[in-house]
Amino acid sequence: MATHTAILSSPIEYLKGVGPQRGELLRKELNIFTFGDLLNYFPFRYVDRTKVEKIGQLHNQMGQADYVQIRGRITSLEVIGEKRGKRLMATLRDETGEIDLVWFQGWQWMQKSLQQQTAYLVFGRVSVFNGVMQIAHPEMDLLTENIATGKQFLEPVYYTTEKLKARGLTAKAIGKLTFNLLEQLSPLEIPENIPEPVLQQFRLLPRPMSFFKIHLPATEEEAQQARRRLKFEELFMAQIRICRIKIRRHQQSHGYIFSAVGDHFNDFYNNHLPFALTGAQKRVLKEIRLDTMNGRQMNRLLQGDVGSGKTMVALLTMLLALDNGFQACLMAPTEILSQQHYKGISELLEHMPVNVALLTGSKKGKARKEVLAATAAGDMHILIGTHALLEDEVQFKNLGMAIVDEQHRFGVAQRARLWQKNTIPPHILVMTATPIPRTLAMTVYGDLDVSVIDEMPPGRKPITTVHRTEFQRPQVMDFIREEIRKGRQAYIVYPLIEESEKMDYENLMKGYEEVKAFFPEPQYYISMVHGRQPADQRETNMQRFVRGETQIMVATTVIEVGVNVPNASVMVIESTERFGLSQLHQLRGRVGRGAEQSFCILMTGIKLGVDSKERINVMVQTNNGFIISEKDMELRGPGDMEGTRQSGVLDFKLADILQDRAILDAARACAEKILTEDPDLSLPENHPLQEYLAAHRGKSQWSKIS
């Protein structure tokens, strides 16, 4: 079997037409080391060689910035210009008109190879120079019978570089090399790797054929089918790898078994739950319940929009741990957020025999020692805190459940430290309010189990979002005044991308003075909160707002995560154009937490770029975090999304997880089905897949993720 791939692993320089020097260049410039690499070097588009334009009609095509193909006779050929401006000019004429062809580089060679009064097929991009149409560096083909009669075929166009072109490796030349390679390849050299039933189900081309057709399609349709098959392969193999990692993790991991739902859970659920759970909350709890009964460590990501009620899920999950004799902890990224969790959870558990403590960096001395001792002794049941929880001095007697809130603030490494608190790792639930588009979650967190809360608690009034410019500032201020008169509070947020940035800081101070002028003491009080303040001062200001002693909070994005002031009904965001979509959505989530109608006002300058306009439109149109995250990905590209940057998991050659989502879905479902039915891939129909994976082991980066 192995001999089948022998040709494809030959060094590229042995291919006809390559040799050592070009081989070196292909390696350096395009990462093409072997015949197989060249086979996998796909054209990015095709030229329809059957379509020929009339020169006289070309001006109609101008402005479309596309390539054209014309046919004509060279009527003049001369070198003009001086020194560095020296260039080769040719005039090409057909029965409808004429056009200039020009070469600035490599013209010596062109001059030798082109012949006057000879017919050529010319391909290139038309531009206008000094009012005259011309094509710079066109591709030239002698007009042989073959081309003239227009055999139906699409010519592949390959990406190339200046260095390669200087060595004669133009797009066309690369096409020729590929052609040479395909000519000497037998289909057996390209063994199938997708099981037959899958090929049939999705009507995919056989593998060898798809490689031939992607390079040399006869029609657009064929090219399309070949690409579809190869995209599927790419995504399918990736999903198979992810699913295998997940399965392996499941097989190898040991986790505590929470066999009972006991008194804590039931007592709370029946007697102290302040509201009915939403369907989504119930579903997630069921998923967690199943995870904690199967003897494996749970490793679950919980996604839910701001305000969707993740905290209650966290609390019930911790009670489940307590019912089974374990301790639980809840880790939040900021001191304020930990305090709010602590306060909220303590109140909810007030009438229950559960000990809850807060542990943050600011808890010192005796109080700290007491908490640590109680935790180690097992007397403390629920510990809430910041990353202080990760420190070595924090020892649990039997930690069974660790919950991490607002995942994107913690690194993977930090999370892993939670595992090491026990010999058997606790179950882990990671909660995030930054929705990750489903397609991304599938790829980036593919080996985690993902739960989604996609339903808001009932009775929420959707936040009304509007866009206002500088001109309308007085009206905006009037509006805030009116809300305050009704007893509400308002946030005014300034961008401070880098807390150290001087300009941003000055803007904030200027803004603060302005707001103060509109809202003078003693009728109004304002809290100002930013990252340059000493922590205790920031804390005091924040608390005054939380207690309702100030009506307005002027702040930077430090408030992005977690503060909960249900009475606040207005969120003004200054310089909105400087924020990304996801961040805007997070900020907006600070309001709309109470029963009142809430408002988000997006302030911008008068002039706006296309992207900013688009972002603002999305914000005005929807409150749905998932739609926003999809849009965010569309605008920024998947590579820029939170959490994907270094993961390298999105480097697909052909597939694009945005556009090829239908293929991704199919590939995912397929991979899961196959591995569920045949985990070792030992069924005969899965042999091709198994062999392929064995031969291509270690080529993926999947295992690096979480």
Ligand code: ADP
């Ligand atoms: P997040 O998912 O952003 O952490 P929270 O857990 O802070 O959301 O919940 C937001 C608010 O909604 C809280 O005041 C909480 O008490 C309330 N809440 C949560 N679940 C429900 C529910 N099922 N019905 C009504 N209110 C709920």
Ligand code: MG
């Ligand atoms: Mg929360």
